[in-house]
Amino acid sequence: MTTEDQHYKNKDTDYEVDTLTNDRLIKGHEYDGIRELDNDLPPWWKWLFILCIVFATIYLVRLWVFRSDDLIQRKEFEKELAVMKTSAAVTASNAEAFELVLLSDGVSLANGKETWLKICSVCHLLDGGGLVGPNMTDNYWIHGNKIEDLFAVLENGVIEKGMISYKDQLSPKQRLEVTSYVLNELVGSTPSKPKEPQGDLYE
Amino acid sequence: MELQKFTYDNKLTRLFMNATIFWGLIGMLVGLTIALELIYPLMTNGVSWLSFGRLRPLHTNAVIFAFVGNGMFTGIYYSTPRLLKTSMFSELLGKIHFWGWQLIILSAVLTLPFGITVGKEYAELEWPIDIAITLVWVVFGINLIMTIVKRRVKHIYVAIWFYIATFVTVAVLHIVNSISIPVSLLKSYPIYAGIQDALVQWWYGHNAVAFFLTTPYLGLMYYFIPKAANRPVYSYKLSIIHFWALIFLYIWAGPHHLLYSALPDWAQALGVVFSVMLIAPSWGGMINGLLTLRGAWDKVREDPVLKMFVVGVTAYGMSTFEGPLLSLKSVNAISHFTDWTIAHVHIGALGWNGMLTFGMLYWLMPRLYNTKLFSVKMANAHFWLATTGMLFFAVPLYFAGFTQSLMWKEFTEEGYLKYPNFIETVVQILPMYYLRVLGGTLYITGVILMIYNLIKTAQMGTFSKIEEDEAPALHSVSHEKDKGHRILEGKPILFTILALVAILIGGIVEFVPMFMVKSNVPIIASVQPYTPLELQGRDIYLREGCYNCHSQMIRPFRSEVERYGDYSKAGESVYDHPFQFGSKRTGPDLAREGVKTGPIYKPDSWHYNHFLSPQKMISQSIMPPYPWIINNDLDISSTPKKIRVMQLLGVPYPDGYAEKANEDLKKQANKIAQGLRDGGIEVEDGKEVIALIAYIQRLGTDIHKTE
Numbered sequence: 037m038t039t040e041d042q043h044y045k046n047k048d049t050d051y052e053v054d055t056l057t058n059d060r061l062i063k064g065h066e067y068d069g070i071r072e073l074d075n076d077l078p079p080w081w082k083w084l085f086i087l088c089i090v091f092a093t094i095y096l097v098r099l100w101v102f103r104s105d106d107l108i109q110r111k112e113f114e115k116e117l118a119v120m121k122t123s124a125a126v127t128a129s130n131a132e133a134f135e136l137v138l139l140s141d142g143v144s145l146a147n148g149k150e151t152w153l154k155i156c157s158v159c160h161l162l163d164g165g166g167l168v169g170p171n172m173t174d175n176y177w178i179h180g181n182k183i184e185d186l187f188a189v190l191e192n193g194v195i196e197k198g199m200i201s202y203k204d205q206l207s208p209k210q211r212l213e214v215t216s217y218v219l220n221e222l223v224g225s226t227p228s229k230p231k232e233p234q235g236d237l238y239e
Numbered sequence: 240m241e242l243q244k245f246t247y248d249n250k251l252t253r254l255f256m257n258a259t260i261f262w263g264l265i266g267m268l269v270g271l272t273i274a275l276e277l278i279y280p281l282m283t284n285g286v287s288w289l290s291f292g293r294l295r296p297l298h299t300n301a302v303i304f305a306f307v308g309n310g311m312f313t314g315i316y317y318s319t320p321r322l323l324k325t326s327m328f329s330e331l332l333g334k335i336h337f338w339g340w341q342l343i344i345l346s347a348v349l350t351l352p353f354g355i356t357v358g359k360e361y362a363e364l365e366w367p368i369d370i371a372i373t374l375v376w377v378v379f380g381i382n383l384i385m386t387i388v389k390r391r392v393k394h395i396y397v398a399i400w401f402y403i404a405t406f407v408t409v410a411v412l413h414i415v416n417s418i419s420i421p422v423s424l425l426k427s428y429p430i431y432a433g434i435q436d437a438l439v440q441w442w443y444g445h446n447a448v449a450f451f452l453t454t455p456y457l458g459l460m461y462y463f464i465p466k467a468a469n470r471p472v473y474s475y476k477l478s479i480i481h482f483w484a485l486i487f488l489y490i491w492a493g494p495h496h497l498l499y500s501a502l503p504d505w506a507q508a509l510g511v512v513f514s515v516m517l518i519a520p521s522w523g524g525m526i527n528g529l530l531t532l533r534g535a536w537d538k539v540r541e542d543p544v545l546k547m548f549v550v551g552v553t554a555y556g557m558s559t560f561e562g563p564l565l566s567l568k569s570v571n572a573i574s575h576f577t578d579w580t581i582a583h584v585h586i587g588a589l590g591w592n593g594m595l596t597f598g599m600l601y602w603l604m605p606r607l608y609n610t611k612l613f614s615v616k617m618a619n620a621h622f623w624l625a626t627t628g629m630l631f632f633a634v635p636l637y638f639a640g641f642t643q644s645l646m647w648k649e650f651t652e653e654g655y656l657k658y659p660n661f662i663e664t665v666v667q668i669l670p671m672y673y674l675r676v677l678g679g680t681l682y683i684t685g686v687i688l689m690i691y692n693l694i695k696t697a698q699m700g701t702f703s704k705i706e707e708d709e710a711p712a713l714h715s716v717s718h719e720k721d722k723g724h725r726i727l728e729g730k731p732i733l734f735t736i737l738a739l740v741a742i743l744i745g746g747i748v749e750f751v752p753m754f755m756v757k758s759n760v761p762i763i764a765s766v767q768p769y770t771p772l773e774l775q776g777r778d779i780y781l782r783e784g785c786y787n788c789h790s791q792m793i794r795p796f797r798s799e800v801e802r803y804g805d806y807s808k809a810g811e812s813v814y815d816h817p818f819q820f821g822s823k824r825t826g827p828d829l830a831r832e833g834v835k836t837g838p839i840y841k842p843d844s845w846h847y848n849h850f851l852s853p854q855k856m857i858s859q860s861i862m863p864p865y866p867w868i869i870n871n872d873l874d875i876s877s878t879p880k881k882i883r884v885m886q887l888l889g890v891p892y893p894d895g896y897a898e899k900a901n902e903d904l905k906k907q908a909n910k911i912a913q914g915l916r917d918g919g920i921e922v923e924d925g926k927e928v929i930a931l932i933a934y935i936q937r938l939g940t941d942i943h944k945t946e
Binding site for chain 2: 054056057059061062064065068069070071072073074075076077078080081084085088089091095096100101108109110112113116117118120134154155157158162167168183185188195197198199200201204205206207209
């Protein structure tokens with residue numbers, strides 16, 4: 037008998053078995069005392085792998101062959117933009133029905149204060165005393181002191197001075213609320229560190 | 240059969256072990272410091288080298304390369320000679336490797352906090368250190384491969400396969416990603432720019448996770464779990480399949496860090512599908528680790544070493560399932576740029592790498608010192624501290640990431656952003672940041688307990704510098720013919736070459752089109768190089784590590800376009816050496832900070848005041864103040880050299896511009912400073928803050944010039 041035959045014959049009869057699990061140990065596989073078992077790949081693992089490969093193939097074919105819109109991010113964005121336009125239309129219709137009059141009810145002023153603290157205070161400070169932006173508590177105004185004037189500043193910004201337009205960030209209602217808050221509550225109050233007056237005095 | 244005698248050197252194992260413990264503690268303490276800084280931004284007020292942006296790279300580098308790096312070398316230098324029945328090839332090379340590696344870490348400690356950085360995540364170290372890393376890595380490689388060559392066991396065990404893959408891949412990753420042109424001894428610009436640099440960087444970054452944090456530790460798992468449990472490995476077949484699948488597939492997955500960025504769709508898709516295909520190969524490792532413990536579960540209940548291994552391998556399974564999940568575009572749209580990512584990587588680092596390292600140390604120490612562990616009780620306490628610490632760390636951050644992302648995306652009924660001011664979304668998740676600190680503290684307490692326990696163990700026993708063993712010489716062992724994969728296991732050089740081929744394919748397929756096909760980076764004519772002042776300002780931005788908290792990549796989502804302005808295009812960053820897309824938004828995106836018609840523009844004076852005191856401008860801000868930028872004089876002596884290096888890299892400054900650059904710089908600085916002075920701010924032209932403001936105000940403006 038050649039060694040090759042012997043090896044073949046031994047294959048079925050000569051296996052050692054791991055006594056704790058009854059699994060077959062592989063002969064000759066021993067490294068610093070570490071043995072290896074002859075277990076097959078777990079079927080669920082094999083199927084998981086195959087499924088993932090199938091997913092990958094379908095994904096790439098959909099992108100590279102069929103150019104599916106949902107895998108092209110520019111198209112995805114355009115679709116989302118269409119939704120944005122619809123809601124912009126809603127905003128525009130809101131704006132039409134909207135009257136530019138100073139508000140003085142408590143809810144509106146509270147909303148206005150919230151917007152002030154969140155947005156405007158970043159440059160005009162929490163108490164309106166001004167820092168990067170002008171002092172909003174005194175009676176000196178660069179662009180006028182009427183509600184229309186303040187509203188216009190929010191609408192168009194004063195870009196050369198660093199004041200951006202809030203047209204896209206605040207709804208007309210929010211802009212009206214915050215300008216009302218400024219005129220009703222901030223003007224005449226006493227901030228902790230008022231910035232020196234800028235603009236013209238309005239009585 | 241004649242037996243040959245030889246010895247194993249335990250001295251080097253012990254050195255690496257001590258270094259693992261030492262740097263592990265340091266790396267984690269730095270992590271705890273920066274976690275505290277996010278809650279108390281004024282904690283290190285005015286101390287530049289303790290600021291978050293400078294320490295965060297130190298934390299990541301220390302944990303990855305110092306803690307896990309030394310951890311892997313500990314295990315490799317212990318297991319490799321034993322698995323191959325030979326001593327290591329060269330004790331001298333081993334020593335050079337050890338001391339070289341520690342010097343590299345030391346140089347990281349001495350450079351990163353001082354703002355000496357390339358500005359690429361996990362590859363921050365400057366070029367001389369990069370060269371040192373390459374040399375030391377080659378020393379390690381020679382020692383490893385030559386030990387394998389002179390082995391007395393014909394076939395190499397699966398742990399060794401993983402060590403080989405680690406060696407070749409880390410070498411390739413490090414060299415390709417680090418190529419840069421020096422400006423001076425401690426400053427260089429990477430040769431890649433913008434989206435191409437991003438692709439190379441995340442190919443590197445992702446595979447640093449794969450081949451520095453994963454494959455070597457899988458090798459350690461394959462050695463220490465069967466040894467500690469005294470059980471055979473569950474399936475040899477599974478080892479083969481999951482090894483080759485893992486190393487081949489992993490290398491492709493880098494682009495999943497750039498989903499919804501300006502990277503072309505085809506490359507993003509490769510990132511998605513290869514990440515998904517990685518689930519099974521990764522879980523192959525977990526299964527082989529856990530099922531090896533069949534028949535030993537009663538021991539697992541008793542033995543802190545095995546307990547730690549079980550939690551470590553389970554954490555590996557969790558994070559390798561989560562990884563592919565996060566690579567799906569729909570999930571990534573929510574998770575990216577948030578604390579979700581931070582939670583994810585810490586399941587890997589604290590769970591997989593940490594627990595496996597601790598288990599290994601508890602197993603090794605008594606063996607090296609011929610004694611028993613000083614206190615099993617204390618090790619069990621460590622186990623519970625580490626496990627609960629990890630959960631207290633990760634769960635709040637999952638919650639934080641998810642919450643913040645939804646807040647970023649929420650619109651009012653009228654179609655406006657519900658939370659237009661970024662700070663609102665930060666304040667909302669601050670309680671989670673406190674819990675993270677609690678989790679980290681628990682985890683570190685466990686480590687301190689371990690250090691005490693290990694020192695006591697060492698004191699109880701006597702260290703065996705060497706261990707003797709004997710085995711027959713290789714040629715006289717076997718005449719059997721090998722079949723299939725067994726052939727490869729007997730030919731380690733061929734094995735190494737095939738592993739190299741397997742890991743090169745993915746990178747080549749992604750890089751070649753990205754660099755050769757022009758349509759992948761469409762040219763935008765209005766995009767111009769930075770002015771000299773802006774370039775200097777950009778280097779300050781890099782030095783301070785702003786990219787650790789601010790991204791420069793607006794994704795094509797309505798919520799981001801509304802908040803930050805038009806989404807980022809590939810052609811906008813073609814002169815960005817390196818790119819600064821960032822990976823986390825602790826603060827808002829800055830890609831269009833300078834666009835005057837955009838939604839986030841602030842005037843120069845705002846920026847000046849904000850750098851001086853962020854809390855003065857936004858009272859709840861968690862950004863630290865930067866008084867040194869206000870006070871430091873800008874060093875303009877480097878300008879000509881910087882322009883020349885940029886020209887070398889293909890940035891189209893006019894010929895001879897380097898010599899005239901500082902004239903333009905001064906003019907622009909004077910204009911900005913004069914504007915500030917007109918607004919009542921006392922500032923000189925030559926201060927660093929002027930350059931930084933110039934850079935910030937340039938961001939994102941080029942494509943608006945033609946409109």
